[in-house]
Each structure stands twice: as structure tokens, then as C-alpha cells.
Amino acid sequence: MFVAPDGRKVTAAAEKAAIEETVDALGQGAQVAGVADPAEPRHPQIRAAFAPDTPLRGRYDHPVCAQEFLDGLWKIGGAGHQVGGHPYSVQDPVEIEVAQAVLDGQVSLDDPRLSDEAGGWSLLAQFDSEACADMMWGDAGALYWLIRPRDLAERRFDRAMFTWQCS
Template identity: 55%
Template sequence: MTSWRDRLSTLAHERLPAEVAAKWTALFRPSIRLVSAGAGPRVGWIGGAPVMPAEAEWPEWPGRGPLDFVAAVECAALPREFSPLPEAGTLLFFSFDGHRRGADEDPRLEDIEGSRVLFVPAGVPVAERAAPEGVVPYPARDLFGEVVATAPEREHVLLDQTRISSGESLAEAAEDDPSGTDVFGELIEEARGPGPEHQVGGFALPVQGAVENEIAAEVLGSYQDPRLAEEAARWVLLAQIDSDDKAGMTWGDAGMLYWMIRTDDLEAGRFDRARCTMQCG
């Protein structure tokens, strides 16, 4: 059976110096890429309507209105050996789509109330919930899962912390590569092929710099805070949803939504503490 890491590992050893390739591939993490066609059971859906308990309120941003339902992930359908999520239950992802609502600017990054994650435990009676007035659902599409390799790139703290025998960090070694400073990102893009890049777990695929640094700076209030690297290391990707023409989703300038969560909150199932941010070109 082909390993989830084979494609990216092969490219790394073909294109990078042997020691750099070995150090980088040792950092790989599996993730579950969410695709619109694939083998196996449906693992969730994008757009359409959420399924919610009757007593659950539709998430709302006080002063702005109800959030848009973005996607759902059915935890029991995910490959267990690669999933960081509970064995059962459904995760529902909501975000305020300022562009779709006709707002002058997208305020999501300015307020934690602009997004929400709801976890519905297995066995709880649910029903499909119609969107509130003023919210037009995105076109619905089923999602299937495939396990792929992810790796740190674009300013991730692990590239600074991982060193080769010369004393250089992986980030410094990448700067010396003739193909450019984003050699790791280029390899990941080639290994994965065309998007959209919907994903659960693993390393985030940044459009700009490391998403972990961005979240840490939001929490601490500044990129200059000396605790930034320590805080960034506490956050991992819960899910990312890419701009998707078929689903009618465009985040900023064809960007990406990232729901990040601290590792201790993930282990404890405190999904309400996840934070969402957006990056775009």
C-alpha cells in the first residue's frame, strides 16, 4: 500500500540536499484532504444546511447578524488512525461572510465573534436547520476524505527550530536553495496538485505567512511579543476551507479560512475555543 507520505517525500529527496530532505520529511504530519469525489464514505459536506439539535441556537455575531454555515465534518467517517478528532459526532463550521453580505470590508479578523465551531455529539437527535432570514446558503456538495502529507512551510516556527549539521536552520537552508525561499511550499503544492484545499488536521497551507504565528499574534496582541514562538507552537489546524467556485465561496481575494485550536483544547474537545482567521493573496 502506498504511504500517505510517499509522494511528498520522494519530491523532497529529489529536489533538496539529502540532510535537509531528511530533517524536513521527519516533520511531516498526516492530514485528511476533503475532496468532492473519492472512494469510501462521505465524511462531511460543504455549503447547504447544518444538522443541529432542536434546542441549539444558530450562531450569531452580536450587532452584525447570523453567521454563514460553511461546512460539516462527520468524525466517525474519518480514517481513525489519521484523525485528531473524536471517534464520533459532527463538527459544524460557521463564519461571517462580509463580502457576501455587502459589507464594505470583511471584519472577520477583528473579532472572535465572526466565526464559530459547534460540536454535536453522537446520539444527539438532530434535524436539518434552515438558514435564518437574510442568510443565503452556499450550494451544497458532499465531501470525501483522502489522507495526504503536510509539512511546515512559509515562516513556520519548526523551520527555525530544526537544524542541520552545519548549524543552519531549515529556514536558512531554504534561503540558500537556488529555486527560491519558498522551496518547501513549492514542493507541497506540486505534491498535492490543484485545489480547492479543504483539509482537516495536519499543517495549515498558508497563503501568506505561518497561520500559527498569525493566531499567536492575535492572542498576544503583537508580532513583537517575545512569547510569540511559544504561543504559536500551542496551536494546530482544526480545519481549513479554501475559496471554492463550485460552492460559491470566495474568502477575500481567493483566500483561505483557517480554524485553529490549541492542542490542549483539541484533546479535551473544547471546540468552542477554536479561532478562525483568513489569509488571501
């Protein structure tokens, strides 16, 4: 989690540069499988629509990567609880986490199989932390259940995958 000093935005040039430097340094760790810039629009469906040939860690030139767009995303509040729709990920896209689990963690973020697998999952349900209901998942996190559309159509809920994230 990255936090800017009071009165400054994590998307400001100096903070963004510091975040990119940190992300690059973390990626050099001997036991690190992969890292991604937290501000990079890398949701599998966004990448498939705007930069289909770009690997998950690759950068691409498109308005969804523009600073104004990214600043706007930071202003959107959490999604809350929902059934279906698009997940509001606390960290990396939850579809990537599920895809990594399905592929036994044996693929890097650069492997096209990971992107293909991630694109095959849809949100079944999401439950966010909610203090008034005494539901706190980690540090203000969320629970996610994802399912392949084919399995949903066949009502094969036993094939759904679970993951959770917290800040």
C-alpha cells in the same frame, strides 16, 4: 503579493532582490509592527526544528532556505479543504497570526514569546475558496480554525481561534 513579469519567476535572482528590497523598505514604516520575507521558511515548526534559536524575522543557513527547495514549494498547489494536518497559508504562517491575536498584538516578530505561542497551535480545519461551490474568501483566500492540542483532546472547541487570509 509579489508577481514576476511574464516568463520569469519571483524566485529568480533579480526578482528576489527586488522583493527583499521592498520588504526591507516596508519594515521602515513608522506604523509597521513587522514584515517578513514571503519566501523565508518561517513556519514555527520548521524554525523550531532547523533553527530553534533564530528569531522569527532572523535568517538562518539550512537546506530548507535553499533556492531549489523554495522553487519547489512554489510548484505545490493549494491544500484545498482539510481537517487537521498542517495549514497551507496564503500569506504568513497562520499560527503566527493567531499567536499575535492571543498576545493582543503587543509583541514584535523578534519577541521569543511570539514564536513560543505560535508553536502551540495546530490546524483544526481549513476551507479554501472554491468557485464551483460559490465559496470565495476575499481574493481566492482560505479560512482557518486553529486549536491548542490540549484543548482538542479535551474537546474544548470554544477555545479554537479563527483567521483568514487572501492573496
